[in-house]
Amino acid sequence: MAExxxxxxxxxxxxxxxxxxxxxxxxxWTEAHLPPSQRPPILKSTREDYAxxxxxxxxxxxxxxxxxVYLCGLVGYDDAxxxxxxxxxxxxxxxxxxxxxxxRPTTQKVRVMSADGSSPLIRLDYEVxxxxxxxxxxxxxxYIEHYMPLVDAVVLSDYDKGIFGRVTFAREILDRAxxxxxxxxxESKAHLFKEIRGARLVILSDDQAETYFLKxxxxxxxxxxxxxxxxxxxxxxxxxxxxxxxxxxxxFYAEAGEERYTVVSINDDKxxxxxxxxxxxxxxxxxxxxxxxxxxxxxHLAIRAAEAVVQRVGTATxxxxxxxxxL
Numbered sequence: 001m002a003e004x005x006x007x008x009x010x011x012x013x014x015x016x017x018x019x020x021x022x023x024x025x026x027x028x029w030t031e032a033h034l035p036p037s038q039r040p041p042i043l044k045s046t047r048e049d050y051a052x053x054x055x056x057x058x059x060x061x062x063x064x065x066x067x068x069v070y071l072c073g074l075v076g077y078d079d080a081x082x083x084x085x086x087x088x089x090x091x092x093x094x095x096x097x098x099x100x101x102x103x104r105p106t107t108q109k110v111r112v113m114s115a116d117g118s119s120p121l122i123r124l125d126y127e128v129x130x131x132x133x134x135x136x137x138x139x140x141x142x143y144i145e146h147y148m149p150l151v152d153a154v155v156l157s158d159y160d161k162g163i164f165g166r167v168t169f170a171r172e173i174l175d176r177a178x179x180x181x182x183x184x185x186x187e188s189k190a191h192l193f194k195e196i197r198g199a200r201l202v203i204l205s206d207d208q209a210e211t212y213f214l215k216x217x218x219x220x221x222x223x224x225x226x227x228x229x230x231x232x233x234x235x236x237x238x239x240x241x242x243x244x245x246x247x248x249x250x251x252f253y254a255e256a257g258e259e260r261y262t263v264v265s266i267n268d269d270k271x272x273x274x275x276x277x278x279x280x281x282x283x284x285x286x287x288x289x290x291x292x293x294x295x296x297x298x299x300h301l302a303i304r305a306a307e308a309v310v311q312r313v314g315t316a317t318x319x320x321x322x323x324x325x326x327l
Contacts, residue, residue: 188202
């Protein structure tokens with residue numbers, strides 16, 4: 001689609017505020033140490049890597065496209081926070097909105113990888129999902145209020161790790177963003193409901209969309225088409241994107257008074273590791289809409305970016321020049 005190239009050229013002009021659950025993704029790479037018959041299996045650790053996860057991965061995807069990004073959330077006072085800040089600094093993500101707190105660890109996912117490096121053998125999660133305190137919420141609120149007027153879009157990235165545990169927090173961010181006529185984007189788990197109603201763009205996985213449908217209707221739908229139309233109405237969003245099986249992107253919207261949808265797909269033989277692919281889709285759709293893409297163009301950009309990251313093991317991003325080459 002040659003017509004999308006001018007849109008990509010606008011990506012570096014975009015400014016985005018990302019608020020959400022911050023995570024440090026740790027990868028422990030291994031090699032075989034004793035014969036496979038050993039129980040439990042014993043592997044030798046060869047190296048450890050950190051990557052930005054959760055809302056920070058959305059921010060990383062945005063900045064890989066050249067956008068200016070403001071990131072807001074909480075981390076702990078621990079080694080994971082050190083590596084998290086280091087990763088942000090190396091990526092060029094501003095961290096003045098990353099607030100350290102003493103009553104919770106940095107949310108961390110540790111993946112111990114198989115000896116051939118193709119997949120995790122086990123994942124360990126370190127997290128506290130309690131809502132932020134009044135003081136912590138006030139710190140984030142002050143940061144958001146200061147930087148929101150400067151940006152084009154506001155992205156809420158909810159991984160159900162506590163940041164939006166106070167039911168009014170997401171609602172007040174979205175209300176303020178609409179007052180300032182900012183694009184509002186929500187990547188959410190299904191625990192937020194009325195709090196995100198009216199966001200312009202909502203991105204869900206297929207199981208999250210089915211959870212919304214089940215809450216409202218009391219049964220599980222058989223078809224993605226049925227789910228999408230109903231959930232878009234439930235959430236009152238202009239555009240609903242459902243990432244199905246980490247391979248298909250279904251985008252639901254209204255045009256000329258009629259309910260419509262478009263579907264774009266990743267080639268199955270290109271999927272190596274889907275970790276973080278919804279973050280890539282979220283970032284690409286947000287920048288596409290800010291740059292003036294129509295729905296079909298934005299969906300095409302998002303699925304091609306997703307196709308690039310799923311061909312790599314671990315949390316990954318795609319750079320602007322790379323996306324230009326593969327379109």
